[in-house]
Amino acid sequence: SDDSADVDAPPGGSAAPGAPGGRKLTAHEEILALRKRLPVFKYREEFLEAVRDHQVLVVVGETGSGKTTQLPQYLHEVGYTKVGKVGCTQPRRVAAMSVAARVSQEMDKKLGQEVGYSIRFEDCTSDATVVKYMTDGMLLRELLTEPDLGGYSVMMIDEAHERTLHTDVLFGLVKDISRFRPDFKLIISSATLDAEKFSKFFDDAVIFIFPGHMYPVDILYTKAPEADYLDAAVVTVLQAHISQPVPGDILVFLTGQEEIETCAEILTQRTRGLGSRIKELLVCPIYASLPSDQQAKIFEPTPPGSRKVVLGTNIAETSLTIDGICFVVDTGFCKQKSYNPRSGMESLIVTPVSKAASRQRSGRAGRTQPGKCFRLFTAWSFQHELEDNTVPEIQRTNMGNVVLLLKSLGINDLLHFEFMDPPPPETLIRALEQLYALGALNDRGELTKLGRRMAEFPLDPMLSKTVIAAEKYGCVEEVLSICAMLSCGNSVFYRPKDHAVHADNARLNFARGGGGDHGTLMRVYNQWVETNYSTQWCYENYVQVRSLNRARDIREQLEGLCERVEVEISSNPTEMEGIAKAMTSGFFYNTAKMSKSGDYKTIKNQHTVYIHPSSVLHKQEDPPLWLVYHELAFTTKEYMRSCIDIKPEWLVEIAPHYYNGKDIADSAAKKLPKVVGAVSKAQKKPVKNVAA
Numbered sequence: 144s145d146d147s148a149d150v151d152a153p154p155g156g157s158a159a160p161g162a163p164g165g166r167k168l169t170a171h172e173e174i175l176a177l178r179k180r181l182p183v184f185k186y187r188e189e190f191l192e193a194v195r196d197h198q199v200l201v202v203v204g205e206t207g208s209g210k211t212t213q214l215p216q217y218l219h220e221v222g223y224t225k226v227g228k229v230g231c232t233q234p235r236r237v238a239a240m241s242v243a244a245r246v247s248q249e250m251d252k253k254l255g256q257e258v259g260y261s262i263r264f265e266d267c268t269s270d271a272t273v274v275k276y277m278t279d280g281m282l283l284r285e286l287l288t289e290p291d292l293g294g295y296s297v298m299m300i301d302e303a304h305e306r307t308l309h310t311d312v313l314f315g316l317v318k319d320i321s322r323f324r325p326d327f328k329l330i331i332s333s334a335t336l337d338a339e340k341f342s343k344f345f346d347d348a349v350i351f352i353f354p355g356h357m358y359p360v361d362i363l364y365t366k367a368p369e370a371d372y373l374d375a376a377v378v379t380v381l382q383a384h385i386s387q388p389v390p391g392d393i394l395v396f397l398t399g400q401e402e403i404e405t406c407a408e409i410l411t412q413r414t415r416g417l418g419s420r421i422k423e424l425l426v427c428p429i430y431a432s433l434p435s436d437q438q439a440k441i442f443e444p445t446p447p448g449s450r451k452v453v454l455g456t457n458i459a460e461t462s463l464t465i466d467g468i469c470f471v472v473d474t475g476f477c478k479q480k481s482y483n484p485r486s487g488m489e490s491l492i493v494t495p496v497s498k499a500a501s502r503q504r505s506g507r508a509g510r511t512q513p514g515k516c517f518r519l520f521t522a523w524s525f526q527h528e529l530e531d532n533t534v535p536e537i538q539r540t541n542m543g544n545v546v547l548l549l550k551s552l553g554i555n556d557l558l559h560f561e562f563m564d565p566p567p568p569e570t571l572i573r574a575l576e577q578l579y580a581l582g583a584l585n586d587r588g589e590l591t592k593l594g595r596r597m598a599e600f601p602l603d604p605m606l607s608k609t610v611i612a613a614e615k616y617g618c619v620e621e622v623l624s625i626c627a628m629l630s631c632g633n634s635v636f637y638r639p640k641d642h643a644v645h646a647d648n649a650r651l652n653f654a655r656g657g658g659g660d661h662g663t664l665m666r667v668y669n670q671w672v673e674t675n676y677s678t679q680w681c682y683e684n685y686v687q688v689r690s691l692n693r694a695r696d697i698r699e700q701l702e703g704l705c706e707r708v709e710v711e712i713s714s715n716p717t718e719m720e721g722i723a724k725a726m727t728s729g730f731f732y733n734t735a736k737m738s739k740s741g742d743y744k745t746i747k748n749q750h751t752v753y754i755h756p757s758s759v760l761h762k763q764e765d766p767p768l769w770l771v772y773h774e775l776a777f778t779t780k781e782y783m784r785s786c787i788d789i790k791p792e793w794l795v796e797i798a799p800h801y802y803n804g805k806d807i808a809d810s811a812a813k814k815l816p817k818v819v820g821a822v823s824k825a826q827k828k829p830v831k832n833v834a835a
């Protein structure tokens with residue numbers, strides 16, 4: 144096609160700094176030259192032929208070889224975007240945004256025009272968009288409005304090896320679409336060589352391998368286990384920085400934003416302490432809620448004579464490629480969801496990575512030259528303690544959300560849905576039970592009107608239910624603000640160590656008026672709105688501007704969705720009872736009661752849990768006897784994050800099919816009931832019928 148012309152001229156090569164006529168290359172010409180040096184470029188024609196000749200193609204290539212950024216462009220260049228969009232899914236938000244930004248730059252177009260991205264609560268596409276990057280979760284939602292993906296000529300399910308829940312569910316759905324849409328091309332792309340499994344699932348689809356070259360990577364283990372991997376990581380980075388030659392950047396794998404921020408802080412301090420005796424060390428954190436200009440910093444070339452250290456999570460394992468990395472520091476841990484279908488408890492836990500993940504991590508050091516990987520654990524531990532492979536997310540997560548989506552897509556028989564690796568049956572049954580308890584499914588397991596409305600919201604079913612229930616209690620405005628604040632994916636409060644007391648006071652000020660953390664979030668939001676979204680006000684009150692701005696965006700969208708599903712907007716900001724009842728309508732599963740010893744026990748499982756230190760209800764003089772929590776987080780203990788105090792009789796009023804008088808009878812007495820009939824017979828039976 145015509146567009147491919149600028150890719151074919153002028154001839155690229157690793158030593159082609161000049162344009163014809165000896166003038167210097169423009170920035171864009173330089174980018175084009177870079178495109179041609181990527182490993183996939185040599186196979187462009189073969190790849191396009193394979194797509195032409197096969198409906199489903201499994202592609203495999205090393206991380207950084209150009210699959211994500213180049214393949215959709217190749218398809219665009221030869222005309223696939225003339226008959227529909229070329230879509231490409233990513234398991235992570237950051238990757239979808241960053242890759243789309245890169246590709247729009249390569250195509251010399253404004254982001255959001257020809258090239259765009261779509262992630263939850265943020266749509267950066269337009270009518271002009273023909274190459275669209277999106278999270279796998281967003282594509283699932285798109286299926287609700289376009290079940291045949293009619294607007295797409297090609298869909299690339301990228302990072303398939305990550306096996307996220309959404310990607311796994313997509314496999315079954317897109318496979319079905321490819322059966323009845325012969326014009327639809329499907330590409331499954333993976334960074335690891337276990338492509339056979341993908342090929343088999345897609346009826347023995349052809350596997351296309353992009354050969355890549357990897358330089359050797361020296362693996363160095365610690366002699367003894369590290370007591371504190373964060374501290375060990377800092378020391379290792381500093382040692383590598385001082386003793387290893389430049390150029391050669393460092394990539395550190397940590398488990399989450401908080402850790403990344405701490406590590407960045409310590410590294411900045413210590414290198415400042417060393418002053419000019421060492422080369423400059425540029426500390427570059429990367430995580431989802433980092434502003435995009437700072438995210439972009441990790442890709443900027445390191446100035447000569449200095450070194451860059453990138454601090455990231457497993458996002459840097461395969462989703463993002465940063466050029467110039469020669470040293471990898473692998474803590475051996477990542478944060479992983481874990482789910483116990485019996486108790487229904489889901490938590491994020493810092494977990495040892497698998498051997499496969501650790502190998503991926505070390506591989507990041509050998510892309511452009513020989514490298515080194517410092518594993519902060521022992522060789523024995525690698526051999527004997529790490530699992531071979533990461534368990535697919537579908538086998539360790541709550542599926543409520545996905546089950547509601549599948550039901551909305553008209554897929555009723557979930558036990559016969561084509562899963563690559565099926566979820567444990569208890570997980571499916573638990574999800575059905577929970578949706579039934581929320582009123583989203585009837586006793587035959589069919590979607591109810593309420594369920595249909597709930598599915599419209601890109602929220603967890605418990606939150607969707609809360610929003611819809613708020614109508615009854617006349618506090619939709621307030622609940623929308625709270626839900627938006629809970630969904631902004633970031634801490635709302637800012638607590639600098641040297642101002643901790645001031646910050647805590649500011650936070651507790653918002654707590655006045657009751658309603659626990661939920662009431663607090665509402666007041667923060669409302670007061671911010673009253674100041675006309677003042678940034679200064681945020682500074683003065685130790686509130687994160689970015690979080691509030693995001694919450695504002697989310698809230699706007701949720702309000703739009705309310706209109707669509709005909710939830711009437713109402714408001715009553717001073718009446719906490721209605722708000723607490725709305726929260727209880729969605730979260731009655733997450734109820735805990737104070738025990739004699741002063742900690743809390745969940746009503747359902749008598750599981751011991753604690754109020755998170757960040758909660759305004761933490762260490763209160765008059766702690767609530769009963770509360771509903773938003774989520775559990777496991778760090779040193781099982782913590783309830785975001786709590787609101789409730790009255791036990793509401794449970795029977797709001798969820799009579801779930802709680803009976805007996806469950807709450809002892810609320811006055813200090814003793815806990817021995818047996819809690821939380822799951823009534825009435826709901827277990829029909830669900831079994833559904834499953835069978």
Ligand code: ADP
Nearest residue numbers: 206207208209210211212213241245442464466
């Ligand atoms: P793959 O999907 O095979 O892992 P990508 O297409 O993501 O590979 O990346 C190919 C190359 O594009 C990378 O090696 C890197 O050089 C470059 N690249 C990708 N994203 C960016 C970005 N945001 N900024 C700068 N360069 C990038």
Ligand code: MG
Nearest residue numbers: 210211461462
């Ligand atoms: Mg990729």
